[in-house]
Amino acid sequence: MAFTLSTQVCFEEDIKKSRFQAIAVPVENEQAVKDFLEANRDISTTHQCWAWKIGHTVRFNDDGEPSGTAGRPILATIEGNDLTNVLVLVNRWYGGVKLGTGGLVRAYGGCAGQCLMLAEKIELIEKKKVQFSCQFNEWAIIQYDLNQQKIEFQEEYTATGVDIEAALQVHQIEPLAIKLQDVSRGREQLKIVDE
CATH class of the missing domain: 3.30.230.30 (Impact, N-terminal domain)
Structure with a gap:
């Protein structure tokens, strides 16, 4: 440890x-x-x-x-x-x-x-960088979730929605991936960024 x-x-x-x-x-x-x-x-x-x-x-x-x-x-x-x-x-x-x-x-x-x-x-808790996108109307739900868990993130607004990069502890990845799937009705996927 x-x-x-x-x-x-x-x-x-x-x-x-x-x-x-x-x-x-x-x-x-x-x-x-x-x-x-x-x-x-x-x-x-x-x-x-x-x-x-x-x-x-x-x-x-x-x-x-x-x-x-x-x-x-x-x-x-x-x-x-x-x-x-x-x-x-x-x-x-x-x-x-x-x-x-x-x-x-x-x-x-x-x-x-x-x-x-x-x-x-x-x-020291290992963190991984993840990237995902969502539409404007979905961002508020996901942003609330990120803030509740005190997850550091950066958002970038595009013509079609929001691109997000976040640093997650390993145990936070799967719940966020499921949340993103639910909110986007299976359209969006969480991508883990290799350092």
């Missing part, structure tokens, strides 16, 4: 005069990772090391620290907490005392670990 974070969380600590700040945040895709790292770029830091995991895809960056002393220990804390769809960024402001490779591993991994301990973890 995989978990992710409910919200962003931060943790700071000083280790031998260096200040470490960890920020952990839930992310849905690589674009969200890029956007977060861009928004949190800080030129006052000495190093901005990070790691993320989305599904089976992982990336990490030592940002000038000795190879394997920052990104990998951060990733290890993510995986050690059974987390996915998570990015952890650890900023370091150098304080003049060298920590050595073992000290860096403990500092980056420890700071990331402390940060993740503060985070509220929620079970």
Whole structure:
């Protein structure tokens, strides 16, 4: 069972005069990772090391620290907490005392670990994208159903009706497919979009 974070969380600590700040945040895709790292770029830091995991895809960056002393220990804390769809960024402001490779591993991994301990973890529920269409008079019924179940969707109005794209939890797909069949009298089908 995989978990992710409910919200962003931060943790700071000083280790031998260096200040470490960890920020952990839930992310849905690589674009969200890029956007977060861009928004949190800080030129006052000495190093901005990070790691993320989305599904089976992982990336990490030592940002000038000795190879394997920052990104990998951060990733290890993510995986050690059974987390996915998570990015952890650890900023370091150098304080003049060298920590050595073992000290860096403990500092980056420890700071990331402390940060993740503060985070509220929620079970990650797999979602699938679906697409379907309906006529204008059917849309109100289906839209009400989507809103009741708090399903995220985007609608696009066309000359003939409405095209909808939605992100559904796996257990919501079949009931919506049946609802669409009923409302459209068998005319419309729910299509699952492969990522």
